[in-house]
Amino acid sequence: AILAALPHTGETAPPLAGSEGPLAGKHVLVTAGPTHEPIDPVRVLANRSSGKQGFAIAAAAARAGARVTLVAGPVSLPTPFGVTRVDVMTAVQMRDAVIAALPADIAFMVAAVADWRVAASASKLKKGDGPPELQFEANPDILRELGERPDRPGLLIGFAAETDDVIANATAKLERKKADWIVANDVSGDVMGSDHNRVHIVTRDGVTDMGAMTKAQVAQMLIDRIS
Amino acid sequence: AILAALPHTGETAPPLAGSEGPLAGKHVLVTAGPTHEPIDPVRVLANRSSGKQGFAIAAAAARAGARVTLVAGPVSLPTPFGVTRVDVMTAVQMRDAVIAALPADIAFMVAAVADWRVAASASKLKKGDGPPELQFEANPDILRELGERPDRPGLLIGFAAETDDVIANATAKLERKKADWIVANDVSGDVMGSDHNRVHIVTRDGVTDMGAMTKAQVAQMLIDRIS
Numbered sequence: 169a170i171l172a173a174l175p176h177t178g179e180t181a182p183p184l185a186g187s188e189g190p191l192a193g194k195h196v197l198v199t200a201g202p203t204h205e206p207i208d209p210v211r212v213l214a215n216r217s218s219g220k221q222g223f224a225i226a227a228a229a230a231r232a233g234a235r236v237t238l239v240a241g242p243v244s245l246p247t248p249f250g251v252t253r254v255d256v257m258t259a260v261q262m263r264d265a266v267i268a269a270l271p272a273d274i275a276f277m278v279a280a281v282a283d284w285r286v287a288a289s290a291s292k293l294k295k296g297d298g299p300p301e302l303q304f305e306a307n308p309d310i311l312r313e314l315g316e317r318p319d320r321p322g323l324l325i326g327f328a329a330e331t332d333d334v335i336a337n338a339t340a341k342l343e344r345k346k347a348d349w350i351v352a353n354d355v356s357g358d359v360m361g362s363d364h365n366r367v368h369i370v371t372r373d374g375v376t377d378m379g380a381m382t383k384a385q386v387a388q389m390l391i392d393r394i395s
Numbered sequence: 396a397i398l399a400a401l402p403h404t405g406e407t408a409p410p411l412a413g414s415e416g417p418l419a420g421k422h423v424l425v426t427a428g429p430t431h432e433p434i435d436p437v438r439v440l441a442n443r444s445s446g447k448q449g450f451a452i453a454a455a456a457a458r459a460g461a462r463v464t465l466v467a468g469p470v471s472l473p474t475p476f477g478v479t480r481v482d483v484m485t486a487v488q489m490r491d492a493v494i495a496a497l498p499a500d501i502a503f504m505v506a507a508v509a510d511w512r513v514a515a516s517a518s519k520l521k522k523g524d525g526p527p528e529l530q531f532e533a534n535p536d537i538l539r540e541l542g543e544r545p546d547r548p549g550l551l552i553g554f555a556a557e558t559d560d561v562i563a564n565a566t567a568k569l570e571r572k573k574a575d576w577i578v579a580n581d582v583s584g585d586v587m588g589s590d591h592n593r594v595h596i597v598t599r600d601g602v603t604d605m606g607a608m609t610k611a612q613v614a615q616m617l618i619d620r621i622s
Contacts, residue, residue: 204441209558209583210507214431214441244471280437283522292558292582295510304526331436331519355519356436 189233190395196229197272197321198222199279199310201241203259207300208289215280216360219243221327222278224387226251229274232391237269241279259285259307266310274394275321277311277347280329315346323394325349328370331356338370351390369393416460417622423456424499424548425449426506426537428468430486433515434527442507443587446470448554449505451614453478456501459618464496468506486512486534493537501621502548504538504574507556542573550621552576555597558583565597578617596620 187193200222204212219240226238227248236251239262247253254265259281266275284304293300311326326347328338331354338352350370359365366380378389414420427449431439446467453465454475463478466489474480481492486508493502514530538553553574555565558581565579577597586592593607605616 204443207440210444210556210587211440211442211509213434213438215438216431217437282438284526290558292556299511299531302529329437329519331517337521360437 187233189231191229191232191234191274191391194234194273195271196226196234196236197239197266197269197275198226198229198236199239199241199262199266199277199281200226201243201245202280203241203262203282203307204257205259205282205285205307206257206288207286207302208291208293210292211300213282213284213286215282217241217243217280217329218361219245219279220361220363221365221383221386222276223248224383225276225278225390228384228387228391229276232395234274237272239265239269239279258282259310263308263310263313266314270317270321271319272321274323274325275314276325276327276390277314278327278351279310281310282307309345311345311347320346323348325351325390328352329355329360335368335370335375338368339375342370342372351386414460416458418456418459418461418501418618421461421500422498423453423461423463424466424493424496424502425453425456425463426466426468426489426493426504426508427453428470428472429507430468430489430509430534431484432486432509432512432534433484434513434529435516435518435520437519438527440509440511440513442509444468444470444507444556445588446472446506447588447590448592448610448613449503450475451610452503452505452617455611455614455618456503459622461501464499466492466496466506485509486537490535490537490540493541497544497548498546499548501550501552502541503552503554503617504541505554505578506537508537509534536572538572538574547573550575552578552617555579556582556587562595562597562602565595566602569597569599578613 201219202215202217204214223245226236230236230250238251238253256262285307287303324347328341328350330337334352334354338350342350352368365383365386367378369376428446429442429444431441450472453463457463457477465478465480483489511531551574555568555577557564561579561581565577569577579595592610592613594605596603
């Protein structure tokens with residue numbers, strides 16, 4: 169229903185996935201997993217994202233007939249059937265891969281992108297030299313960058329993993345990033361890495377608590393809502 | 396041959412793996428994978444260790460008839476057949492699991508243990524607050540601690556992943572940690588996460604370049620040398 173109101177992006181490449189289904193002819197862009205920001209050739213700044221939610225969304229979109237590009241951080245998950253996967257390590261690489269994949273009709277920015285990167289050492293830091301002195305630089309804000317581009321996806325969906333003030337933080341993020349929806353979840357429990365999730369969908373119309381379900385069910389519910 | 400000269404640890408529990416083979420009746424303790432040191436509920440200090448080399452060694456030891464305890468950091472690998480696996484997240488948890496698994500006849504300390512942990516925040520740090528101010532504390536040095544204990548494993552084997560001066564760093568580590576062997580590898584290339592490795596075995600008798608092989612072959616070669 170939502171898609172009927174969206175302009176077509178003019179995408180001409182033939183869909184890789186099925187040419188039938190509610191998302192046939194649409195290009196869906198999904199990011200998933202963590203980013204790893206190198207400290208030296210061995211050590212990284214990382215996060216606990218498993219990539220499961222993003223991979224489930226990519227799979228559900230492909231099943232709905234979309235052409236799907238999945239930009240994945242370092243995770244150990246099989247590529248869903250019918251999905252074109254681009255593997256990246258860092259936030260900068262993820263941004264570049266996302267921009268290269270445009271135009272897209274719908275973008276699910278699910279990855280837990282590191283806010284900061286560090287000026288990495290070319291050699292392994294030695295313990296005897298004491299704690300590492302990390303010089304932080306701000307990483308690109310991929311969601312915000314997409315939200316401000318002239319070729320912005322018609323439907324731009326961000327994710328917010330929070331431990332406190334989940335709804336307030338997600339609502340602020342919706343405005344700040346110029347996104348259409350923020351899918352918010354509370355990761356103060358055992359969500360990260362698990363097969364279950366409980367999300368709230370935050371739009372300019374309000375907040376919907378979707379209740380507890382599996383990550384596969386969250387994915388299908390989101391695809392159903394945009395189909 | 397080496398084991399014939401080692402005193403038995405007095406281990407009385409029945410072996411979980413086969414009771415035949417060159418390591419029958421021996422308890423082999425293996426650590427593998429990275430550690431994750433929390434920065435907040437989402438972010439971690441981590442490293443690129445995949446756990447593949449340590450898991451391969453645990454598998455080879457079990458095939459040789461040993462009772463095997465595998466203390467594993469956060470990795471996505473199946474547990475080798477006949478191996479008792481203990482999953483941990485941090486260096487402190489890994490140390491506690493290693494000590495709890497003693498006594499052991501042979502210990503392979505393969506894990507890439509973080510040298511430093513940080514005073515973690517209970518809430519997710521917000522990007523708008525600026526770069527995280529990380530307060531580092533030294534982690535336990537598990538290899539050295541094992542080397543200095545009265546119930547030190549009869550054969551204590553450390554691993555050294557280096558990018559520069561590989562042999563010199565491994566030789567210094569052998570002395571500093573009171574280990575019997577250091578298995579050194581150069582991780583300046585694509586070793587981390589791959590199925591291949593090239594190791595040098597550093598002992599008080601000298602250095603042996605084992606040449607390029609798969610991680611499974613490195614594991615079998617090490618088990619053959621201690622059987």
